[in-house]
Amino acid sequence: MSIVVSAVVIALVAVLAVLVYVTTRNAVTTGKSVSAKDFSLLDTSLLSRNISDKPYIAAENDRLQMILDPVSLGITLVDKASGERLESVHGTEEDKLNASWKGFLGSGVSIEFFNGDSPSLERADMFNHKPEVYIENRDDGFKATIVYEKLKIALDVIAELTEDGMKVTVPADSIYEGEQYRLASVYLYPFMGATRLGEEKGYMLLPEGSGALIDLEDNKGRFRAPYSKKVYGDNIAVDREISQQYNRPNVKAPEQIIMPIFGMAHTDRKIALLGIAEEGKYNCQLLAYPNGVSTNYNWITIKYLYREDYITQVSRSSGIRAAPKEGDFRDVGVKFTVLTGEKANYSGMAEAYRNYLVDNGIIEKKNTDYNIRLDFLGAESKEWIVMKTIVPMTTISQMETMLKELMEYGVKDILPTYMGWQKGGLSLSYGDNGYKVEEKLGSLRQLDTLAKELKDQGINLMLYQDFLLANTSRNYDTQSDIVKNLSKNLAKKLTNKRLYPYYYYLTPKRSLSDARKYIEKFEGTDLKGITFGSVANTLFSYFSGGNIYSRQETKKAADTMMEGFGEFSKAMIQPFDYMWKYADYYFDIPLYASNYNYVSREIPFLPMVLKGYMPYYADYANFEPNKNSFLLKMVEYGAYPSFILTWEESSELKDTNSSDIFTSNYDDFKSMVVEYYNLLKEISDKTDGTAITRHDIIADDVVKVQYENGVEILINYSNREFEYKQDMIAPQSYKVYEVN
Template sequence: MVKPIWKNRKIGIAAGAVLVILGVGGYTIASSASLTGTVDFSPRETIRMPITQGAALNTSATDLNGWTVVKQNQRYALKLHVKSGNLAVKDLSTGFEWTAFAKQELLDKEKVGGTLRTNLESPFIMEYFEASAIQRKIKNAKDPNALITYSQTNQGFAADYTFKDIEIGFRMEFDLTDDGVKVSIPVQSISEKNKFKLISIESLPFFGAAGVDSIAGYIFIPDGPGGLIRFPQEQDLVGKGYEQPVYGAELTTGNFPETNMSPVSMPVFGMKQGSNAFLAIIDKGEYTASIKAYRPGIISNMNSVSTKFVYREEYDRRLSLGGKSVRVFQDEMAAQDRVVDYHFLRGDQANYVGMAQTYRTYMLDTNRITNKLAPTPHVPLDLTLIGGDSDWNGNSGYTPATTFKQAQYIEEDLKKSGVEAMHITYEQWQEKGSLSPSRLFSLEGKLGGDKDLQAFVDSSHSNGYKVLFKTDVVEASTEFVNHSPKSFGIRSIEGNVMMDKDWFWFTPNVSYNLTRSIGDKLKGYGIDGIQFSDIGNLLFRDYNPSYNYQREDSAYVYQHMLDYSNRELGTNGISLGNAYALQHAKHIQNLPNDINHFYDINERVPFAPIVLHGNISYSMGAGNIRDNDQEEFLRAVEYGAVPSFMLTYESTRTLQETYSWGVYSSRYASWKDKLLKEYKDFDRLAAVYDQPITNHRQVSDGVFETQYGNGISVIVDYNSLSFRVEKGGSW
């Protein structure tokens, strides 16, 4: 995986992000007031799901095994086993059935007892706590105090669960669709009448669970570009299973990630069993959901994958200024509807490619991806030029690495050398770089003045290149930014300013207004867009009572920031590629090219590239800072990325004592030949730049084939370290 460039911080916030502070210190204290307050768009509208009205469940069609067909369409039949509480969806063309939990013959092989055993026979696992005890407790549908009422609905059935002893209740609705089954938990159905409070609900935790002796298949999880956990198990168990929050941990509870692993960027998961598979899309509630996957031997003898919906976060409440704290749950419940949409696949579509194409179709149909790439005769190079940066000690000022004139030289030299298409990202352009405390928009004098910048932009445009300026409008350090954390920073769950040592995060309204202020200046130079360093890889709440933003509110503001850059400048760029940002994203830098190796994941697959290719361009790390040069180059080719480099005109030594120290080798003169060779290689893929990926497979050991919508295939051979492009491929 490509190493990210970190500032001098012990705790990284996200992988693949160049965490630099550009533009956050550009306002004087007198003019900072304009950054707070309202924004120029309407607040996010919240529409709650209604509780579906139903009639008494008709069980007259119950078969000898206790199953009742509740709803049927041309493809599927939705069935309920009232006595056990199990549900099934039968594929009418094949007879294959997906069940909410394992059938009796599998359950009989389980050795666990107590609640662990009854969890395996429940359509949910509910966590709750007693206000005076602050201890996690579990309920499921097999609890002796569970009162269950079924009702018939137009699309299926609803199950109302009420626990008489703790007076917590909620509803799960099961709707048959043309593609499978949709499972909903309307927030208006949740009731809490006593001292007991809801923590989480794990929806259908063992849907489609496969036993240790099941037919060959795998669990799909959205880790990195995509990961598979294959079964039957071929190796000893490693780790404790997979559980990761969608879009990363919630920072306002103090859950700072201790590693640079990529967060889950797409709210999906799936499973394949032989010639049948499903993809589950978290359609509502993804902002407070986690993806869970377990191999046999961890919680059961089955392979399982599901989502856990979190209603209350756990955090440390401080009891004194001295730092003593106690672990508690938040008082406020996340009042969100929760929906998981299961899409069933069969035959040659029952694999990770079919899953990815299903999610791609969903994203396009629901306008969650709106961009479409145009055909191009040449693949664009994603070139980042580092202007320079502040010195570590802050006393020596700013060390330039690529002035505007030098940037112009580089782009003109690349044009003469045959680079026909390029997007240039220029970063660390503000006065004093990362340590800029002054006005919002103030060019670093050592890079050159207005005329030099304008000449660079004009020359780039004349050569057919686009120029984006990179900026971080999300986080800042109190060491050098004039903006007050109390006025501009988000609040933690306890109401105090959220800090990680001397770092804080801007409330989304401030980020939006910073974007507009910077963008209005960039527009005057004809700069084509903003490359956002944290939009797309970071998300959090804000407990400031002036805003009280949920994570989806923050995402809503970030979407407007991307839209502003598109509308006023022409384009934008994000990092990593979280799904919340894809609606208005034009390009993604640092799309993960590898899985996280903290979990027992067998195989890396291009799920995210299949979803994105042809609509949003992406790069997978700079060619000059790879860990494994040839392997990562070939993977970028296999996964349909564009070429990428991060360079400086001056020697890399100029950055060693600055906040951009993580670029270990960047001098343009040293990397020019390598860049030109890679560009020429990537340019062989120009014909598929705007095309969707229609298939992907492993041809043989170390050889992979990616097929595109126009019939062209790219075959990558990691054994010979080569690739070829073929019309029609080998399918």
């Protein structure tokens, strides 16, 4: 009997799986994404094949030459001044590649696809699955129409030679599909500038943390896995979050990719390549393969995603992999910038990316005046018998007392943020759009009065608000207010805390509504400073009302929100680069990478992009075990200091969702606040808001940073003295060299 029951249960689970999959795969993708065209409508009669199979010069300008191989669609970029070349197809007989990798390495363009209902990816290139290629030559490059007749997939690739490099795009309206095979992703010149083993000197640049390098050395096969990470973080619609044990220290989450860029520098040949994802950047993946991982080659690229498999739940404890029928089709493209001579390094790449951001209106010069960031935690909540009780940590009057005392100590340039000011305290208030001040902290009038007094002294009081997270103990309309993943389950942000083990995510529609209420609430007050939480560093697609909304739609909602806060001063916690044009302050800039074993060294690439254009602040100095090393990092990266402070002892937070704030009492940190304020202000006064122009590792554990105004800073992380310009720099210290 039990066998029969088990068989029935298994059958029901299977039926449910099919129903879930079919329903999801028939969902409609909204926004600027378009549907692929029916392959049966493709007309190639007006297209022409290239006359010759031999490589030829497809385009040329004063600086560069583009050579096209019409068979592989491989492109060689030639720097005319030096004669140095960047190749995009590779492979030798010595490599002993299988057919799949041989075709991939030998192709300029490749695709991945799903076969029927299978969620497993397959790959096609210019040799495997043998496409027909039609090339239209243009003045600045070419357009190639690639037709996989057997797969019933076709697309256009447009390559354009520019003054500083090359741009490659795939227009969304050029994509055709049949029924059996569905396009999942596309690679556009993934091996441009690749190298073999340790045959060349140089490195790959990862936008990991603030920046990381992978040296182009022979790894002797010691690495087995590639670097693979989504640009702008994981997508909660398809990616699963890993849970940990309650109230145990969190394993630090890997850093997110904040910028859609990558780089390859050939330092021995003094030529480098900066890749920038342009169109389609909101749903793409960065890949970096050191030699030894699958092949003998070092290569780095961005893969553009149209469809992704995901886990769809069929019961409370099990799920199956599935892929939606509809794809997120939009224009995708990559810009390659060629750098030569003294610019062919990561400093030159940072300058090139900053110029790109300025030229495209993504960043503009902000007020970079020095401030010390002081966050004050107002209140939290904890469980008391069967109720939630408030844990007041810093009242409004106590915050005022601390600020006044610090000003008496000479700390006058302050950027304060008041967190947990809302009714219920920090964690319980997520999802509450009443915006009432917690009565145990004071009143709105009292808070506004303090904001006005501080404003008169040149200090802008910021209020922390997260418009994305929702506390699960509140009531919501889950059909319209709460984000669902593609499995139609409520998406959750895990906290590793027992009181509130996870939060929900509010839909962009609900977030925008809450933001408008916030703006109305503080109309006519002096509370016009806001520190944004998750909305600046979280990007997702989601399912709602029978539709699948793309990451680009979520980004557009964030744009609308920020435009509504036009007159507010805006601080953001680790904002993605598309948010920088709205941000006045960048909080928690990463000072470290994720410590992957193939990372050779960390570099301040992100600070080199931002310095002189936006003030940025390190994470809280409270929690750093090696405070001197952390201080040296702030000096090297040009970051301003941050502290989180409370009036009460942090032990009061033991049973709250802020229990990881384990040391914050003002009396314990006020002398350190004064010390850091003075040390870093002195350096800031000398660099005078200018950009970092160069960063060099001049010896083991010794770096030099150069600023636009000529100031140099030598940082010695080592345990020995280091001689520089006839000075002996003490171990674990720094020295500033001013302009004469």
